[in-house]
Amino acid sequence: MKIQNIYKLYTTSSGIEINSKKVKKGSIFIALKGKNFDGNQFADEAISNGAILAIVDNKKFASYKKRIVFVCNTLYFLHELATYHRYQxxxxxxxxxxxxxxxxxxxxxxxxxxxxxxxxxxxxxxxxxxxxxxxxxxxxxxxxxxxxxxxxxxxxxxxxxxxxxxxxxxxxxxxxxxxxxxxxxxxxxxxxxxxxxxxxxxxxxxxxxxxxxxxxxxxxxxxxxxxxxxxxxxxxxxxxxxxxxxxxxxxxxxxxxxxxxxxxxxxxxxxxxxxxxxxxxxxxxxxxxxxxxxxxxxYVPNNYRSQILKKNNVKIIIDCYNANPTSMIKALTFFNHIKGYKIVILGDMLELGFFSNYEHEKIISFLKKSSINIAFLIGDIFFNTKETSDKIKKFINKKNFVKCMKKYSIRNTDYILIKGSRKIALESLICLI
Incomplete structure (x- = not known):
């Protein structure tokens, strides 16, 4: 089928779906591949769940009777279809x-x-x-x-x-x-x-x-x-x-x-x-x-971006949707200027490659010189850094941090900043404060 024909079908469909389990009736399923999955295997399921068409890039799963169409590369096809739609x-x-x-x-x-x-x-x-x-x-x-x-x-x-x-x-x-x-x-x-x-x-x-x-x-x-x-x-x-x-x-x-x-x-x-x-x-x-x-x-921020929550008389700044060295230093610099008893809970900054250890060490150097009272650092990158001080507490993962939380009077504070990369998901700790 030519892109024009599929596009015409798309305009009368209920939309595009890449997850066979979320397919809506009348939608078009595009079978993408990843490191741990192959969407081609779910084309049949997508049709059964109500898709009017499934696009695959493995001929083994193609079937015109079942409305499963073969293309050379499904990701490239997705890009081509989107480009065509934008042109319209x-x-x-x-x-x-x-x-x-x-x-x-x-x-x-x-x-x-x-x-x-x-x-x-x-x-x-x-x-x-x-x-x-x-x-x-x-x-x-x-x-x-x-x-x-x-x-x-x-x-x-x-x-x-x-x-x-x-x-x-x-x-x-x-x-x-x-x-x-x-x-x-x-x-x-x-x-x-x-x-x-x-x-x-x-x-x-x-x-x-x-x-x-x-x-x-x-x-x-x-x-x-x-x-x-x-x-x-x-x-x-x-x-x-x-x-x-x-x-x-x-x-x-x-x-x-x-x-x-x-x-x-x-x-x-x-x-x-x-x-x-x-x-x-x-x-x-x-x-x-x-x-x-x-x-x-x-406008009220959500998704754990620059949010503030008051709990047990503690003001919690939740900025843990993601983190990199630039955003971390900016958040810590701002937090450093706030007056009061302050605690930070920081998670590893990911996808830094060769620079990872150096950038985490820089964060600890900043914390040592700051007016922040206690810094809890979570993740194996922070855990394996050499820099330390009495006010810096390192934990290899969240589970170990939770075990030790009772030792520290987290609630007897004015402000807490929570920040880390998305995969660390530090928002799960809010309910424990």
Whole structure:
């Protein structure tokens, strides 16, 4: 079957599914392969569960009688189908967001703001920002979408370039360039080159880029592009001037734009640029500042990103959806300036490769010099570091930490910061505090 024929069938289907157990009646099942599974084996099950078509890349499982169609590569087919769908909806503006930290928070803030003007706003759901999630997100975009915000994640070079060719964004923004996925990028230079693939696409296609003028990497690499700049520096020639409010011991992030004060529920001054970029994009799309202010102040973070919870008179800052050296240091620097008795519970930072031990040692060096009273470090990387001190307690896993929790008066404190990589899942410890 040609892509046009399958696409025509897709437009009357109930959507695309890659999990045979979640197949909806009338959907199309695409059999993807992974390290520990082969979706081809579940094509029959998908048809039995109500799929009108199954796409496989193993001829052994193909059967035209059962509506199971063979293609050379199912992942490539998924990309091709998403690209074709985007071509049909080329009139819908898409904003692409990438960067090392803050992508999801920025995307959600932009979505909240633009929803004050547009009734049909489409965006990346959950963490669907990789080579599988992005085409699925494109294919979930309804025909009546007015604007879309898409998040691009990457752990190696050329991935953002490839995703841009599927998304075909009209606008783009890079949150920052931090030490994330060093195992795949090999160096900070590799990270920068990777993120700038978004600029390369936008420049080549004469599209618009939003720029944080306080970031010299963004500023210097966007020269000659069609750009819209926000900045907190008066010396920077910008479209939007921002005044950031850094107030010690204030957990909420605040800023002024055009003399209007915006107070966000997001924790930490490290979120100020995320807020400012979303506000800037809202202004560009002619959302009134009053509505922008309302959208930002109504936004409540979830998914363990910059959340605050009060329990047993302890304020718990939950920022454990993910962690890398850049985001960890930013969170700890902010936490260090808060007054009171403070405890941190930190989990390993993963996917750092050769740099792993060095970056974990740097975190411990920071903790030793900080005003943080006790640091609980969880995971075999932290556990095997050499740096230590009386206030640093290391545990090889969460199970060992839980066993020893009773020895320490965690509840007799003012603030607790919980942060670590997603696989560590430190949120499971909240109920024990």
């Amino acid at each position: 909806l080329h009139h819908i503006p898409i904003i692409a967001i990438t960067g090392s930290n803050g992508k999801t928070t920025t995307k959600e803030l932009i979505t909240s703001i633009l929803s004050k003007k547009y009734q049909k706003v489409h965006c990346t759901k959950n963490n669907f920002n990789n080579h599988i999630g992005i085409p699925l997100t494109i294919l979930s975009m309804p025909m009546n979408t007015q604007i879309s915000i898409m998040e691009i994640g990457a752990n190696h070079e050329k991935e953002i370039e490839k995703m841009c060719n599927i998304i075909n964004p009209d606008y783009g923004y890079i949150t920052n360039f931090g030490k994330a996925h060093l195992e795949g990028f090999k160096s900070i230079e590799g990270i920068i080159r990777s993120k700038l693939e978004l600029y390369d696409f936008l420049k080549k296609n004469k599209k618009i880029v939003f720029i944080n003028g306080d970031d010299p990497i963004q500023l210097s690499n966007s020269i000659g592009m069609n750009r819209y700049i926000f900045s907190g520096e008066e010396k920077i020639k910008s479209n939007i001037n921002v005044k950031y409010l850094y107030v010690k011991n204030n957990l909420k992030s605040s800023l002024y734009i055009k003399n209007i004060k915006i107070i966000s529920s997001l924790i930490g001054n490290y979120n100020l640029y995320n807020i400012a970029s979303a506000v800037t994009i809202g202004i560009y799309f002619k959302v009134s500042l009053e509505k922008i202010k309302k959208a930002v102040e109504e």
